[in-house]
Amino acid sequence: MTVYAFYLFDRQGNCLCYREWSRPKLMKDATQDQKNTFGVLFALKNFCKKLSPQQPGGQLKNYSTDVYSLHYFESATGLRFVLLTSRGTGDLSGVLRDIYLNVYVDTVTRNPLYVPGKSIQSQLFLSKLDSTIKALACFQDNEERKSTS
């Protein structure tokens, strides 16, 4: 089980943060990849809302393909937290919610120098994000992979 990458989007679709821990398949263009991710999530969100048996409902938590899982959390203000992992990690949308509450709110929202809409440069946010992700049980494999290759 590995954690591949993390994206953070705002309401307009700007990618505020992208972190990568492992990416076996290199992407050709980072901005295009971020736009595609935002687009898929936007479409998927509407798709789930329409299909939901109860209204209001259909809040996307995660989706899985044959090789990766995408975990999703959206705050009330429209901030979208996305985590790409390998399969078998279970549902990590709760982890994304913790990242929002404990890392983002403290280091970005309460940062008087931060301009909404711009990418996050705060070292404190990035280091706290790194340590939260590395503390996850499923991150252990990233280390093993590095030591064996």
Place this chain on the structure above:
Amino acid sequence: MLLSLFVVNKAGGLIYQQNFSDTAAKLSSNDYLRLASTFHSIQAISRQLSPAHSRFGFGIERIETDTFVLQAFQSQTGVKFVVTATPETKNLKNFLRRLYELYTDYVLKNPFYELDMPIRCELWEVMLQLAAEEHQRSAS
């Protein structure tokens, strides 16, 4: 508990839709068509977003939300079987495989059925209901 089933052909067009429960979302037939094509495109783009190499490149297999789960199965010919159910439902993968068997037996082997056209085979509907009932029984 199963909610609904969609069968989508390789071009993304809806060829069959059925609700198994009254609680499933009730939408117009246009809405169902749109949802099927949307799912087809989302599956295609999710393949491109993959951070790791994939042998088969099938795209989304499972979507989990707070009120329902969606499981999809894609055959080698590109026909997609998509079923929605309440979150605690188990064995959806097996149910889809069973549906695929029923599809090959009662739809593809029907000499009057044209490939990629909407499915209008009575035996398929009958067997589908039986399979759904069996799934509900084995779950409880």
